[in-house]
Amino acid sequence: MRTDVIVVAAGRGQRAGEGLPKQFREIGGQSVLRRTLTQFAAHPAIRRIQLVIHPDDEELCALATRDLAGILTPVAGGATRQASVRAGLEALAGDPPDLVLIHDAARPFVSAELIGRAIAAAQEHGAAVPALALVDTVKALDAEGRLATGPDRARLRTVQTPQSFRYALILAAHRAHVGAADLTDDAAVAEAAGHAVAAFQGAAENVKLTTPEDFVTAERTALASLADVRTATGFDVHAFGPGDHVTLGGLKIPHEFGLSGHSDADVVLHALTDALLGTIGAGDIGQHFPPSDPQWKGADSELFLAHAIGLVREAGGRIAHLDATVICEAPKIGPHREAMRERIAAIAGLPIGRVSVKATTSERLGFTGRREGIAALAAATVRLPWTD
Template sequence: MTSYAIIVAAGKGARAKRDKDQVPKQYVKVGGKAVLSWTLESFLTSDHIDHIQVVISASDDDLYQTVLHATQDNCHLANLAKTKLLPPCHGGSTRQLSVFAGLQALKNARPKDEPAEIDHVHIHDGARPFVNNDILQRCEESLIRNRACLVGMPLSDTIKRTNNLEEIEVTLDRTNLWSAQTPQSFQLPFILTAHEKAHAEGISDFTDDAAVAEWAGATVQMVEGSRNNIKITTQEDLTMAEQTLGQFSSALLTDIRVGTGYDVHAFDPGNVCIIGGVAIPHDKKLKGHSDADVGLHAITDAILGAIADGDIGTHFPPSDPQWKGAKSDIFLKDAVRRVNDLGGKISNIDMTIVCEEPKIGPHRPAIREAIADICSISINRVSVKATTSERLGFTGRKEGVAAIATVCIRLPEYD
């Protein structure tokens, strides 16, 4: 018997988007990883799942690749993915059509010489990252006796039915009422045939697979899920997941790295200096191929040093004309992305600006805020200091500005 999982991740998830999110909810990062990464990890590490079919939108191929890259950065997950993870397929305009696409992909991927009569399939929402191995085990046990089962929880709240004016009409008896979750699990031949029949008859608006099974004549067994096994639907759900997964992720980030960065830029004729992402009025500017932001350059190199990934010149060579005059937040955001792709997080940033002029003190709050915003961390994790060199050296002669940065990063332990 082979157990498959179909992870449905083809939706757009507009209700869960925050202003800063430009991607569907399943690709929003919480706890340093995309929601879909957490969901996928639960199935990869489960000893009840043999193969996984992910269903994505045709417009999300690049986003899904970032999920795969994050998986490859963990040796254990990478090895599991090699044996369990099937190539993704593209979903349809409704959830039912997306599941149908996943089932067809499984049908085509299965070895032709193996009987399918006893195979199982667990169909799960990509934006439901809190599924666990115990739930999957209960589903597997149910499928020994039943063609179909549905994970859910008995309702504990009192249920009211209202009219169109939101006036209460009746209080319902909550006895025997359950809230449905996923996975929804089936004997594979049965649910495949049921979906094919519904597709042939032009029916595409079933909201879950248990409804398809009921329509096809099966009795669906309820299996207890977990109150934590929520689907991320709203911004409030996303905030809760971020808190929960963030704490879980932090507990696993035990590889502490420290990097240092140092940068220098000379003065040139001008009227403003860009330091730490802030334009500071001055009778000179800083000379450089990009906008010459000495502060952001030092922080970028400190991050790259902490993750042993070259330096700013490695990824953005000054010989490349496309970076002429570029804003330095591009470089820093790329370094932060590299940390995120490793499943890590920036713990804190400490930067010192060395110069006689311009005066940094009045602009320090704005610089801290700019760095925190670029790095997507709390301003309480950003320190900015300023000092002079007591009129010694090139900074003492007012020939330019230097910056020194130290960054602490937390990463997962790797094999």
């Protein structure tokens, strides 16, 4: 059956503390929203994903959805979650699915198994939600603030998303509820329209990020999932030629010569690019940017490094550290070292403490010692999801 997903990402997340809305904050090097969307985009049973966002978040949303397949043009949410979901449902009406899953953007650890259970439950029941049995005993407070006997824990459940429905059922339920009291979830909307809602097994890891403490825990969870730590190296060399500057680490440094190369001949960024490509087994810079291709003549090497960084992130990876060593007699690298670190860190989206730039001479030996050119060595360390 054709199955679409509505991801609700219009909230402000005020309880999560200061900063960006929580769905756009990063955990494990990726925004919460991108992590959520990636799970649905990768599932073979999902046809399309309809995002519902705040109008102020269009640029953040574009960044989070870049290169992801199946993402429809986002629609603006309403003043309440209920209104936002209805906007998402109406956006699908032109080419309606058979089933629809409705998910909170702030639940980034939704698994393929849970998505599969949600689809199966909607097919069988028409309306279903993931639920977990309570672990702790629940008590009530009396008028004096004293603990009193609570409800039977065995009958209670905590409810999660994705909540799953036959599309026509939940659309009609939301339309019928316009103007009525706001309800906390879509199961309540379906129930208000007279539909029975089934429960299926939720997942303990499918937590909703709400408080600053949740983000600390989520960061640990994200890092634990990146158990495949890889290190690779890169090397590049370019000869001196006519010019009045060299480009190193993204900086133009005055010099009596330039560097010869098809691009801007930035040996530092070229070596870092190869190192990053090596961590994911993606070949070398020449395969991605052939020197025989005229479009790369004089190109800014920041494009090459950004491309390699993007490939690492598409693989679900997080860059842990970048290290480069420049080998030359001249120009002097020391006065420019910190600016080079800052530029590389900015390109990679890393704290500067995760970028190292060093320099050495070859004691006047070899082509660098004869001042015929500049070489660079690089190493990159990344964390990737473990795969067999």
